[in-house]
Structure formats: structure tokens, C-alpha cells
Amino acid sequence: MPARRRPVAVLISGRGSNLQALIDDAAAPDCPYEIVLVISNRPGAYGLERAKQAGIAALTIDHKTHPDRETFDAALHDALIASGSDIVCLAGFMRILTPGFVSKWEGRMLNIHPSLLPKYKGVDTHARALAAGDETHGCSVHYVTAELDDGPVIAQAEIPVLDGDTPDTLAERVLEVEHRLYPQALRKAALDL
Ligand code: GRF
Numbered sequence: 084m085p086a087r088r089r090p091v092a093v094l095i096s097g098r099g100s101n102l103q104a105l106i107d108d109a110a111a112p113d114c115p116y117e118i119v120l121v122i123s124n125r126p127g128a129y130g131l132e133r134a135k136q137a138g139i140a141a142l143t144i145d146h147k148t149h150p151d152r153e154t155f156d157a158a159l160h161d162a163l164i165a166s167g168s169d170i171v172c173l174a175g176f177m178r179i180l181t182p183g184f185v186s187k188w189e190g191r192m193l194n195i196h197p198s199l200l201p202k203y204k205g206v207d208t209h210a211r212a213l214a215a216g217d218e219t220h221g222c223s224v225h226y227v228t229a230e231l232d233d234g235p236v237i238a239q240a241e242i243p244v245l246d247g248d249t250p251d252t253l254a255e256r257v258l259e260v261e262h263r264l265y266p267q268a269l270r271k272a273a274l275d276l
Pocket residue numbers: 095097098099100101102174175176195196197222258261
């Protein structure tokens with residue numbers, strides 16, 4: 084058991100399968116992090132249920148009840164500070180964060196993106212990889228900076244694009260490697276902090 088497990092908060096918007104991969108990894112006795120809080124910006128996100136089932140504090144901060152991004156991000160920041168988190172993981176969190184918020188968590192906020200960055204920042208990554216005729220595709224975990232899907236890459240996982248792949252089949256296989264990559268990258272970030 085490491086001397087101190089780094090407290091981590093995970094921000095989600097939806098199903099939370101990457102959150103689940105982190106929850107499962109944190110159950111290992113040698114894991115250098117623990118998940119202390121899950122926040123969703125969408126009420127009813129299935130990931131909130133996963134947190135509750137694992138006995139992790141879970142709350143909704145609904146962006147729709149905040150007048151602007153600054154107010155929403157301030158509420159997020161307050162909740163993160165109250166939780167004592169050292170690291171924030173974005174896991175399918177579908178909100179753009181303000182530069183002010185990002186700078187407060189610089190070097191301590193991670194994101195998982197379904198492409199081999201710097202390729203295909205933004206949305207529809209699987210369709211874009213197919214349209215470009217790429218032979219390989221994958222996912223990246225990176226530190227978050229003010230630019231969308233930018234920032235230093237911590238780890239990447241690559242898979243072959245197969246004949247007959249559709250955006251859905253490719254997404255499914257990338258998701259499998261995401262679930263292995265995110266825990267590895269978070270372990271590294273926790274140990275490096
Ligand atoms: C993942 O593909 C992740 O890379 C992207 O959003 C998706 C989230 O899936 N940022 P889940 O909510 O973790 O299941």
C-alpha cells in the first residue's frame with residue numbers, strides 16, 4: 084500500500100464506463116490513488132449510479148442552473164476543494180472549461196480523448212480516422228490546458244483499423260483500450276505529483 088493514496092475527483096456527463104475502469108483499478112491494494120468524488124453536470128447520468136454503487140460521494144452540478152460558464156466553473160471548483168482532491172479526471176465530461184478554472188488545476192487535471200492526439204481534436208474522431216484512411220487509431224490521456232484536447236500527452240494506446248470498420252465498431256474497440264489506458268495514466272500522474 085503506498086504511503087498516501089492521492090485523492091481524485093472524476094467529472095462525467097454520461098454513462099461513465101471510464102469512471103468504472105478507474106473505480107475498479109482503485110480497488111487494487113497497490114493503487115496510488117483513490118476516488119473521493121464524482122461530479123456530473125447532467126442529472127441522471129448513469130455514472131452517478133456507478134459511484135453510488137461503489138460507495139463514492141456523487142453529486143450533480145447542473146450547468147443549466149448556472150447563468151454562465153464562470154459561475155458553473157466556480158461551483159465545480161468549490162466542490163473539488165471541499166473534497167480535498169489533488170487530481171481531477173475528466174471522463175466523458177462534455178463541457179468546455181474556462182481558462183481561469185483550467186489554470187487553477189494546471190498539471191493536476193487529466194482528460195481521455197478517443198484519438199491519437201494531436202490528430203482529431205474535438206468530436207467524431209472515429210469517423211474522421213476512417214475518412215482519412217488511417218491504418219491505426221486509438222486514444223490519449225493528456226493534461227488539460229485551456230486549448231481543447233491539447234496539452235501534454237501522458238499515455239496513448241494504438242489499435243489497428245480493420246477492413247469493414249464503422250465508426251461504431253471502431254469506437255467499441257477504442258473504448259476497450261481506453262479502459263486500460265486511463266488507470267495506467269492516472270497511476271503515473273498520481274506518482275509523479
Ligand atoms: C469516451 O470515449 C472518452 O474518450 C470520451 O467520451 C467517452 C466517454 O465514455 N471523452 P464513458 O462515459 O467513459 O463511458
